[in-house]
Amino acid sequence: MARSNAREYVRMFEPKLLTVLREGYTLSALRADAIAGLTVAVVALPLAMALAIASGTTPDKGLHTAIVAGFLISFLGGSRVQIGGPTAAFIPVVFAVIQQFGYGGLILCTLMAGLLLIAAGLLRLGMLMRYMPQPVITGFTAGIAVSIFSSQVKDALGLRMGEVPADFIGRWTAYGAHLATTQPAAVLLTVLGLAVIVGLRHRRPKWPGFLIALCVCTLAAHFLGPGAETIGSRFGELPASLPSFEFPHIPFERTFDLLPSALTIAFLAGVESLLSAVVADGMTGGRHRSNGELVAQGVANVGSALFGGLPATGAIARTATNIRSGGRTPVAGMLHAGFLLLFMLLLAPLMGYVPLAALAAVLLVVAWNMSEAEHFRSTMSAPWGDRLVLLLTFFLTVLFDLTVAIQAGVVVAAFVFMYRMSEAVELSSGAGESPNPRPDAAADGRETSQRDRLPAGVEAYQIAGPLFFGVASRLDHLLDQFFDPPRVLILRMRRVPVIDASGIHALRKLAERCRREGIILVMSGLQPQARNVVRQMKLLDGPHAPRLARDFDEAVALAAELTRVEGPA
Known part of the structure; x- marks a missing residue:
């Protein structure tokens, strides 16, 4: 009996890749996975750079994350079709950590988050993620969307200002003080990028709208002249090389100070990856291994940190793109990481010409999609307790801190649940x-x-x-x-x-x-x-x-x- 239980325990963490190979992997499956991996890589390329810049770091960090973490999540994960990489949910917490503790602090924070995710998977806590109250998820997701939107105003308008403050009120105060420095060329490129993305979604939804928008805006920036800032003018030329081990100064003495942020990153990575896996199961009819997925996410975050990357998790939009493109095995996600590496090696010099206003347009669309405005409005018609949890989590996420928002939202949701249960008795x-x-x-x-x-x-x-x-x-x-x-x-x-x-x-x-x-x-x-x-x-x-x-x-x-x-x- 004990041996049987041990086998069942180990089976929870068996990568889906092994299951696929055991079933038999054919040449036609490889062809389908290659097409899906290439399609997802084209979508992920602009997103990875944009998310890294919005997080307060350089675009190559986002690409390294998508390559290293994306490969490990597919290679070790408990879902057949999950695509991993940096996501918009991490932007507020990563930005705050970098501002307060530097990039070395983020490396330590990501390492701790990865170890926490591995521990959560080994302790079989994957099932507990399903009990997160929906108003809390909707509240912090919508709050993150507002934070992403507000973080992109500088690049969308081309404002000539220094570092953008981390707090919401200070950020908009600084924007107001520098509004006179708006660059018309940046505004035109932002509007052009939005028009291309939205237009393609309505007329050609299968086309890679983000990448096409970047290409169109890059060509337009050439004719508009030097008014719009580019990746090259701010960050210099991107390195056309393989990701390598990178160890900046890591403030180990600040471990306890960074623990709340590490817990938040681990929570976000766990929730978003399992939500993405559930969505993927609904689209494919499959069934993921939640605890194995958490362990894979933890290993991927540790790997991303060791290669100088950012926190990573399963990305719902990229996973859905993979499925719609024909991807049905983890090989598609591994090939997506390989194609991104190839793009980085071959196209790095060209990426320096991409205007930051175009990346701002990409993230403005991401923020709108992430806000789930219809779901927010629907929850506002729910009983008073759900509305209270939603609004509390939303405003705390926007005005204070994501860690505080999640803690307060879960606690208040628990009290609302206890009150309802007591009334039902x-x-x-x-x-x-x-x-x-x-x-x-x-x-x-x-x-x-x-x-x-x-x-x-x-x-x-x-x-x-x-x-x-x-x-x-x-x-x-x-x-x-x-x-x-x-x-x-x-x-x-x-x-x-x-x-x-x-x-x-x-x-x-x-x-x-x-x-x-x-x-x-x-x-x-x-x-x-x-x-x-x-x-x-x-x-x-x-x-x-x-x-x-x-x-x-x-x-x-x-x-x-x-x-x-x-x-x-």
């Missing part, structure tokens, strides 16, 4: 039919009404729902409802599926108060989980502990016997 005397009867209302073969079956001096209350810490306090006032305390109180618990430690504590307090007031407490119909917790936490120990009954009939009989023994009040 019913605590009733059973004097009449419930206004909202449940299918199991007559689970013990009787109507909900109880009072006509109770002996004199006996009261019964029914709990319906989980007895957890959000509900337990409601038991404190149960005895306050009686003018004359009963001699026996029956607590019907057939509809209590789960009890936690707070529920046991509340029952213990109720039992102690019953003892002080001379009331015998009887609990009936305990479910298996509740019965186990009651026994494990020794609620039934002691001479004045609550009595147990299998069902309500037995509880009524026991109460009648107890009242006879006790005699008249």
